[in-house]
Amino acid sequence: MLSFVAQRVVKGVIVLLAIVVLNFFLIRLAPGDPAVVMAGEAGASDQVFVQQLREKFGLDKPLPEQLFIYVKGIATLDLGFSFRQQAPVSKLILERLPATLLLTLTAFAISLALGVLFGTFAARFAGTFLDTAITIFALIFYAMPIFWVALMGILLFSVTVDWLPSFGYETVGANLTGLAHVVDVAKHLIMPAMTLGLFFMATYTRMTRASMLEVKRLDFVKTARAKGLSDGVIQRRHVLRNALLPVVTLAGVHAGTLIGGAVITETVFAWPGIGRLMYDALLQRDYNLLLGVFVTCSVMVLIFNLITDLVYRLVDPRIEFAA
Amino acid sequence: MSKRVLLGLLLACGLTASALAQEPKTGGVINAVIQPEPPGLMLAMVQNGPVQMVSGNIFEGLLRYSPKLEPQPELAESWTVSDDAKTYTFKLKKGVTWHDGKPFTAADVLFSIEMLKQTHARARANLVQVDKVEAPDDYTVVFTLKQPFGPFLGIFEVGSMPMVPKHLYEGTDWKTNPYNNAPVGTGPFMFKEWQKGSFIRMVKNPNYHEKGKPYLDEVYWQVIPDAAARSVAYETGKVDVLPGGSVENFDVPRLSKLKDTCVTGAGWEFFSPLAWLWLNNRQGPLADKRVRQAIMYAIDRDFAKDVIWNGLGKVATGPSASTIKYYSDDVPKYPYDPAKAKALLKEAGYKGEKIRILPLAYGETWQRWGEAVKQNLIDVGMNIETISTDVAGGNQKIGDWDYDIAFTYLYQYGDPALGVGRNYVSSAIAKGQVFNNVEGYSNPEIDKLFADGAVATPDSKRREIYEKAQKILVEDVPVAWMLELQFPTIMRCKVKNLITTGIGVNDGFKDAWLDK
Numbered sequence: 066m067l068s069f070v071a072q073r074v075v076k077g078v079i080v081l082l083a084i085v086v087l088n089f090f091l092i093r094l095a096p097g098d099p100a101v102v103m104a105g106e107a108g109a110s111d112q113v114f115v116q117q118l119r120e121k122f123g124l125d126k127p128l129p130e131q132l133f134i135y136v137k138g139i140a141t142l143d144l145g146f147s148f149r150q151q152a153p154v155s156k157l158i159l160e161r162l163p164a165t166l167l168l169t170l171t172a173f174a175i176s177l178a179l180g181v182l183f184g185t186f187a188a189r190f191a192g193t194f195l196d197t198a199i200t201i202f203a204l205i206f207y208a209m210p211i212f213w214v215a216l217m218g219i220l221l222f223s224v225t226v227d228w229l230p231s232f233g234y235e236t237v238g239a240n241l242t243g244l245a246h247v248v249d250v251a252k253h254l255i256m257p258a259m260t261l262g263l264f265f266m267a268t269y270t271r272m273t274r275a276s277m278l279e280v281k282r283l284d285f286v287k288t289a290r291a292k293g294l295s296d297g298v299i300q301r302r303h304v305l306r307n308a309l310l311p312v313v314t315l316a317g318v319h320a321g322t323l324i325g326g327a328v329i330t331e332t333v334f335a336w337p338g339i340g341r342l343m344y345d346a347l348l349q350r351d352y353n354l355l356l357g358v359f360v361t362c363s364v365m366v367l368i369f370n371l372i373t374d375l376v377y378r379l380v381d382p383r384i385e386f387a388a
Numbered sequence: 389m390s391k392r393v394l395l396g397l398l399l400a401c402g403l404t405a406s407a408l409a410q411e412p413k414t415g416g417v418i419n420a421v422i423q424p425e426p427p428g429l430m431l432a433m434v435q436n437g438p439v440q441m442v443s444g445n446i447f448e449g450l451l452r453y454s455p456k457l458e459p460q461p462e463l464a465e466s467w468t469v470s471d472d473a474k475t476y477t478f479k480l481k482k483g484v485t486w487h488d489g490k491p492f493t494a495a496d497v498l499f500s501i502e503m504l505k506q507t508h509a510r511a512r513a514n515l516v517q518v519d520k521v522e523a524p525d526d527y528t529v530v531f532t533l534k535q536p537f538g539p540f541l542g543i544f545e546v547g548s549m550p551m552v553p554k555h556l557y558e559g560t561d562w563k564t565n566p567y568n569n570a571p572v573g574t575g576p577f578m579f580k581e582w583q584k585g586s587f588i589r590m591v592k593n594p595n596y597h598e599k600g601k602p603y604l605d606e607v608y609w610q611v612i613p614d615a616a617a618r619s620v621a622y623e624t625g626k627v628d629v630l631p632g633g634s635v636e637n638f639d640v641p642r643l644s645k646l647k648d649t650c651v652t653g654a655g656w657e658f659f660s661p662l663a664w665l666w667l668n669n670r671q672g673p674l675a676d677k678r679v680r681q682a683i684m685y686a687i688d689r690d691f692a693k694d695v696i697w698n699g700l701g702k703v704a705t706g707p708s709a710s711t712i713k714y715y716s717d718d719v720p721k722y723p724y725d726p727a728k729a730k731a732l733l734k735e736a737g738y739k740g741e742k743i744r745i746l747p748l749a750y751g752e753t754w755q756r757w758g759e760a761v762k763q764n765l766i767d768v769g770m771n772i773e774t775i776s777t778d779v780a781g782g783n784q785k786i787g788d789w790d791y792d793i794a795f796t797y798l799y800q801y802g803d804p805a806l807g808v809g810r811n812y813v814s815s816a817i818a819k820g821q822v823f824n825n826v827e828g829y830s831n832p833e834i835d836k837l838f839a840d841g842a843v844a845t846p847d848s849k850r851r852e853i854y855e856k857a858q859k860i861l862v863e864d865v866p867v868a869w870m871l872e873l874q875f876p877t878i879m880r881c882k883v884k885n886l887i888t889t890g891i892g893v894n895d896g897f898k899d900a901w902l903d904k
């Protein structure tokens with residue numbers, strides 16, 4: 066297993082390098098440069114100003130040199146400096162990481178737990194009213210745009226009944242500590258986490274249901290029944306466990322995108338996470354910051370892909386670690 | 389006691405009571421919205437809108453300006469102008485300290501000017517007529533100009549010329565100076581905390597040089613990126629102040645009607661945002677003056693004002709907003725007249741060539757305006773294609789002159805020499821830059837008028853020159869002027885004296901107080 070992991074890590078580094086180079090050129094293909102954006106926002110620009118900004122951003126150097134400087138930085142774990150935000154990129158990302166992880170991991174946990182649960186019920190009672198209800202419910206959340214669900218949530222829970230705060234990570238200026246602070250953050254977390262979670266939950270519900278129905282028809286389930294096992298045991302130990310493989314694959318893909326994947330939710334709920342950092346960096350053509358977020362996300366995808374492979378082995382012992 | 393005396397006494401009591409009721413109260417916290425989140429707070433290094441709004445509380449300029457744009461003391465307590473209008477002497481206020489306790493002196497002014505010349509494009513342009521700046525003593529600064537410069541007393545507002553602490557910046561790398569992220573100024577509020585993506589917190593400066601001010605204890609600037617969420621934050625009582633432009637215009641009437649809500653359009657006199665369409669004068673049908681005039685006739689600007697901007701603002705008559713100096717409405721008029729537009733297009737020989745229009749990517753209101761203008765132009769027979777970009781992409785296209793029609797709005801800074809000429813004189817044609825003469829209009833007469841207007845004396849002479857310039861420009865239509873924009877500030881009625889100058893919310897909250 067160790068050699069498997071080592072080989073995957075080496076491959077991962079090569080993939081990461083390819084991603085860095087590709088992203089480097091890709092974002093420079095987009096029209097607009099950071100110097101002009103900043104000059105534009107200042108409401109005034111002249112040759113000196115734009116030139117100064119280009120020098121500041123290192124944009125006056127030839128492209129290959131810029132790439133070389135960047136890759137060299139990455140090799141020493143230096144993600145560069147955001148001149149727009151006047152701070153090292155790694156600091157900006159780390160500042161936002163806790164909020165993002167709190168939101169996305171909560172949403173991920175909610176969606177996976179509820180999704181698998183509802184999917185199992187739907188499959189177990191396939192064709193009944195419960196199945197139809199769960200399917201419709203899942204389809205509705207899958208089909209509704211996240212920003213709309215978010216706004217409707219705000220309208221209902223913040224404006225109409227005033228149960229939950231409509232924006233932010235905590236009550237600003239309240240200076241709460243201890244349990245009161247945890248409760249405050251939790252209250253702020255409910256709506257964004259549910260909004261994000263419901264969408265993914267729908268996917269897991271559908272996936273689990275379909276996969277379980279497929280497994281149910283297989284011979285080993287008939288064998289289990291013939292052995293006289295109870296329905297509950299068959300569903301849990303035989304059907305669900307085998308049906309989980311595609312769900313694990315999907316969860317692995319989702320987990321990799323957790324860091325940058327909540328742009329809309331973070332924007333609507335003013336959640337101070339990385340998704341929004343990335344979105345702002347994109348609008349402002351803050352190249353270093355944007356690349357930094359991309360690199361972080363890519364590393365996360367690689368790590369979660371590796372974890373997914375390891376989890377496969379746990380779920381299905383027949384799978385072997387072949388490099 | 390006669391009835392008259394009694395009446396007099398009652399009146400006197402009543403007046404005292406009402407004066408007492410208006411006596412500012414000390415204490416309290418204001419939550420205001422800031423959008424978008426500022427990239428930094430060091431006003432000398434970055435000058436975009438949100439930076440000015442937040443940092444206007446931390447930094448100060450030598451002067452501030454009344455709603456009528458008359459200069460008022462700030463860090464300078466008085467000033468004199470020599471008879472030849474070339475020497476300006478400022479007496480600085482004594483007893484002013486930076487937030488770290490060091491005294492503010494003339495040396496800081498001299499340093500700030502040298503720094504701003506390198507880091508602040510607008511300050512650099514404003515200071516171009518300055519020959520030398522000297523400090524004969526710690527509290528006197530003397531500016532000697534190369535020649536008289538009419539708008540000179542109008543360039544000292546905090547956003548245009550913020551004072552920087554020499555002792556913290558001299559000899560350092562300004563770009564990476566740690567005080568860029570924890571700025572130190574002389575203003576009424578001190579920077580306390582910035583949780584990126586959430587809020588910026590400022591606390592009262594206890595040693596502020598105007599005794600008794602500021603009245604508020606703290607100000608929080610909340611970062612809420614979504615326009616609808618900003619409206620809800622106000623509706624649910626989480627924020628008290630929505631500075632102009634914080635919410636989409638279609639939300640303004642609804643929010644204005646909420647209980648205990650006050651709305652004001654004041655505080656934009658200095659900036660006077662004017663919206664227009666850049667028209668690329670260089671190529672295609674728009675090179676013909678008649679086509680540009682047809683565009684003016686084709687667009688229903690009253691509709692834009694009444695429907696898209698909910699009745700806020702004013703239809704523009706020309707290159708100057710009605711709030712700035714030397715404005716004149718004695719110019720050719722362009723009422724909504726599609727028939728005349730069609731006739732002009734026919735006369736110009738327009739044959740349906742494709743014209744690309746670039747809306748401004750500043751949100752829903754601007755998108756809708758883009759659609760309305762497109763429809764107006766299609767109605768008179770023009771072949772219009774909308775090009776969608778984000779702000780960065782749009783700026784690049786405009787700077788590279790790769791457009792036909794593009795939306796914009798710019799500040800005018802109170803004087804045509806500061807905020808109008810830059811868009812029409814041929815010396816301001818420079819590829820790769822935005823906000824200068826990107827339309828490529830070139831008229832030697834206009835060049836001369838703006839050159840003369842900046843240095844002419846007395847005032848009546850300047851007025852004569854600028855009135856003539858306005859007439860010529862409106863006849864030539866180098867760009868299509870749309871509206872004098874108004875960005876209403878929405879706030880709880882308990883917030884008093886928030887806006888007291890022509891610079892509005894950007895001038896800091898030093899006069900504001902809460903009627904609890």
